[in-house]
Structure formats: structure tokens, C-alpha cells
Amino acid sequence: xTLFRPGAEQIARLTRxxxxxxxxLYDLDALADQAVAxxxxxxxxxxxxxxxxxxxxxxxxxxxxxxISGFEVASAGEIRRVxxxxxxxxxxxxxxxxxxxxxxxxxxxxxxxxxHLESIQAMRVADAVAGAxxxxxxxxxxxxxxxxxxxxxxxxxxxxxxxxxxEAAIPDAVAVLGDCLSLRFEGFHxxxxxxxxxxxxxxxxxAAELALARRWARERGLDLRLVNLGGGWGVDYADPDWRxxxxxxxxxxxxxxxxxxxxxxxxxxxVAAYHGAYVCEVLDLKRTHGRAFALLRGGTHHFRLPSSWAxxxxxxxxxxxxxxxxxxxPEVVDExxxxxxxxxxxxxxxxxxxxxxxxxxxxxxxxxMAGAYGWDISHHDFLCHAHPHRVFLSGQxxxxxxxx
Ligand SMILES: *Cc1c(COP(=O)(O)O)cnc(C)c1O
Numbered sequence: 302x303t304l305f306r307p308g309a310e311q312i313a314r315l316t317r318x319x320x321x322x323x324x325x326l327y328d329l330d331a332l333a334d335q336a337v338a339x340x341x342x343x344x345x346x347x348x349x350x351x352x353x354x355x356x357x358x359x360x361x362x363x364x365x366x367x368x369i370s371g372f373e374v375a376s377a378g379e380i381r382r383v384x385x386x387x388x389x390x391x392x393x394x395x396x397x398x399x400x401x402x403x404x405x406x407x408x409x410x411x412x413x414x415x416x417h418l419e420s421i422q423a424m425r426v427a428d429a430v431a432g433a434x435x436x437x438x439x440x441x442x443x444x445x446x447x448x449x450x451x452x453x454x455x456x457x458x459x460x461x462x463x464x465x466x467x468e469a470a471i472p473d474a475v476a477v478l479g480d481c482l483s484l485r486f487e488g489f490h491x492x493x494x495x496x497x498x499x500x501x502x503x504x505x506x507x508a509a510e511l512a513l514a515r516r517w518a519r520e521r522g523l524d525l526r527l528v529n530l531g532g533g534w535g536v537d538y539a540d541p542d543w544r545x546x547x548x549x550x551x552x553x554x555x556x557x558x559x560x561x562x563x564x565x566x567x568x569x570x571x572v573a574a575y576h577g578a579y580v581c582e583v584l585d586l587k588r589t590h591g592r593a594f595a596l597l598r599g600g601t602h603h604f605r606l607p608s609s610w611a612x613x614x615x616x617x618x619x620x621x622x623x624x625x626x627x628x629x630x631p632e633v634v635d636e637x638x639x640x641x642x643x644x645x646x647x648x649x650x651x652x653x654x655x656x657x658x659x660x661x662x663x664x665x666x667x668x669x670m671a672g673a674y675g676w677d678i679s680h681h682d683f684l685c686h687a688h689p690h691r692v693f694l695s696g697q698x699x700x701x702x703x704x705x
Pocket of ligand 1: 352354355373396397492494495496531532533534567568569570571
């Protein structure tokens with residue numbers, strides 16, 4: 302599996318020379334290869350969906366489409382995005398909390414194949430809308446496990462969160478669903494943790510979820526066609542070369558599968574993280590209270606992930622030789638450096654006190670693993686700075702977006 306790490310020459314070719322560099326670069330071919338590698342590792346017959354929220358750019362969706370089973374969406378807007386980028390044939394499944402009647406109308410109008418229900422109210426709304434449309438909508442019930450669940454970076458289930466139907470309430474939910482004549486029960490949905498780096502532990506969690514789904518089906522006489530085991534396969538932002546062992550995960554899960562119940566996954570981060578880089582020019586260097594800071598063209602308004610996770614995002618410094626000014630070029634050498642953005646808030650930090658060799662004004666900071674939950678989760682217009690260039694590499698010809 303590759304890691305997209307653009308070089309100085311490539312960046313110079315892809316960005317405008319007349320303005321400080323600020324760009325997201327995405328390698329769509331490597332992204333497609335990653336999807337193929339992950340899908341190939343899975344047991345035969347398992348569905349591998351891409352969770353659109355990790356990166357919803359139409360070029361990313363189109364690059365992934367030939368290599369995955371389909372798309373997992375969480376809003377009417379994401380449904381329309383997938384249809385616009387990939388067309389009417391793409392398989393789409395929908396989940397997410399806080400459902401409206403309008404969501405369900407859009408789901409029906411755009412041919413979404415299944416809805417993951419997270420509450421009884423959502424079930425009633427979906428039943429009413431499907432009934433009014435004279436159709437029967439296939440559904441899974443999303444479970445919030447009683448816990449405890451293994452540690453990962455984010456926890457959606459096995460804890461007090463807004464997600465899913467709590468385990469103890471599943472019997473009631475199944476009973477209400479029996480009265481919803483415009484919904485058809487097909488199985489259960491679990492997306493319990495995100496960014497789990499422990500492949501064996503993740504397989505054990507999925508095996509326990511499968512066993513629970515089978516037990517409920519047996520006890521209640523349900524036809525269990527499908528179990529969706531969510532996403533959550535991890536990456537390591539502290540070690541960009543580390544990889545989740547998808548093959549070991551699949552091997553550990555294999556003994557728990559049977560021919561009667563289909564399984565599905567819907568991964569986001571592990572699919573899209575590695576093949577995007579965020580490149581920012583160092584505009585200034587300064588020292589306050591004994592600490593060295595680099596001020597970047599860019600920041601958390603483009604790339605909120607490091608501040609959202611309170612981590613130091615991995616980066617490399619690319620030196621650039623050109624210095625057009627007639628004053629001395631400032632530099633920081635062999636010192637811990639904090640990389641801050643251009644926003645007027647002390648929260649605008651992408652990496653803190655990280656040792657660097659040499660950084661000069663005009664060099665580039667290249668943040669790696671910026672393809673998932675990067676641009677898509679950021680508050681782009683806070684302070685109204687120019688947006689980054691976004692460049693999508695595919696084959697020989699980059700797909701360039703018009704500059705800001
Ligand atoms: C976000 C999300 C995913 C994808 O999670 P990753 O950790 O990015 O793989 C899958 N399913 C649901 C319901 C989600 O909310």
C-alpha cells in the first residue's frame with residue numbers, strides 16, 4: 302500500500318508560481334489501488350462500501366466507484382453527490398442519526414437500496430414516508446452495544462452516545478418494526494468504533510456483533526439476511542508507514558461467517574487517508590515566550606483534523622532555494638517547531654513542538670495522510686482567507702480546479 306508524498310518539483314509543476322503555495326493534492330490512481338487492495342483482502346461475497354463522509358469530492362467518488370460495492374451516505378446531500386458523480390447504477394446505503402421525512406423522500410427518489418435505522422422515531426418516519434409512496438423499504442437496525450468495547454480513537458457504541466438503538470431496547474425496536482408494514486427487516490448494523498488499529502481485536506468485536514445478531518434473530522424468529530459491521534479500520538497518524546492488517550482481520554473473521562448471512566463493511570478513513578497531501582508555504586517564522594513558530598499559508602480552516610483530534614499531524618519540510626527578497630532569509634535550525642496557520646485563534650495549530658532540521662521562510666510544509674476527514678470537515682470560510690488549490694492526479698494529466 303502506498304503513501305502519497307509529493308516532491309518539490311511535482312508541487313512546483315502543479316501550483317501557481319505567482320502566489321504562496323496552499324494546495325490539497327490527491328493521487329486518484331493510488332486511491333483506486335488502495336480500494337482494490339482492501340477489497341481483495343475481504344472474504345468472498347462481503348460487500349465493501351465507501352463511507353462518503355471521509356471525502357465526498359466527486360473525483361474521489363468516481364475514482365473509487367469501479368473498485369467498491371457502493372457508497373454509504375448519511376444525508377440527502379451525499380445521496381445527490383454520489384448520483385451526480387457516479388450515476389444511477391451506483392449502489393447506495395444510508396445511515397446516520399436525526400432523520401427527516403425529506404431524507405426518506407430523497408432516499409426513495411434516488412434509489413437508495415437500504416436504510417440503517419437509529420431510533421424508533423426514525424422507524425416511524427421512514428414507515429410513513431415509504432407507505433405514502435406505496436413501497437416497502439429494506440432496513441437494518443443500528444445497535445449501540447451495552448459494552449464495554451475495545452479502545453479506539455473514536456467510540457460510537459458501547460457508550461453513552463447519540464448513535465444507534467441501545468442493546469437493551471432492541472427487542473422493543475424489533476416489535477415496533479413488526480408493525481411497520483412499509484419497512485422490511487433485513488438485519489443489524491454495527492459501527493461501534495473508529496480508527497481501530499488492532500486488526501485481531503477488531504475481528505473479535507465483529508465476531509461478537511455477528512453472534513449477537515444471530516442470537517436475536519434466533520430468539521425472535523427473524524430472517525437475518527445481512528449484518529453490516531461498519532467501518533473503523535485504523536490508520537496511525539504517528540507512523541504514516543504503518544498499515545492495518547486487513548488480511549489478518551479477514552482471516553480472523555472467516556470462521557465466524559456462514560453462507561446464510563451476508564456481511565458488509567463501510568470504511569472511510571482507511572480508504573481515503575493515504576492518498577491526499579496538504580501543502581502549505583511557510584510565510585513567516587517567529588519566536589514568542591521561548592518557542593519557535595512557523596506561520597503557514599493555510600491552517601485548520603482547510604485541515605481541521607489535527608485540531609479536532611488534538612494530535613501533531615505528520616509532515617515533511619520540503620526546502621525551496623528561491624529567495625526573491627533583498628533582506629536575509631530567516632530560518633529555524635534543529636529546534637522544536639510549532640506549525641500554525643493564518644487564523645486569528647491560538648487553536649489554529651497543525652503540529653506542536655515537533656523537532657525539525659532546518660526550516661526557512663519560503664519552504665513548504667507537506668502534511669501527509671490528509672485525504673480523509675481533511676478539507677471535508679473544515680470551516681472553509683472562517684476569516685475568508687483564499688481557499689487552497691485542489692489538484693486531483695490521475696494518469697498523466699492532473700485535473701486542476703480553477704485557482705482561488
Ligand atoms: C463515519 C462512519 C463510517 C466510516 O468510519 P471510518 O472510521 O472512517 O471507517 C462508517 N459507518 C458509519 C455509520 C459512520 O458514521
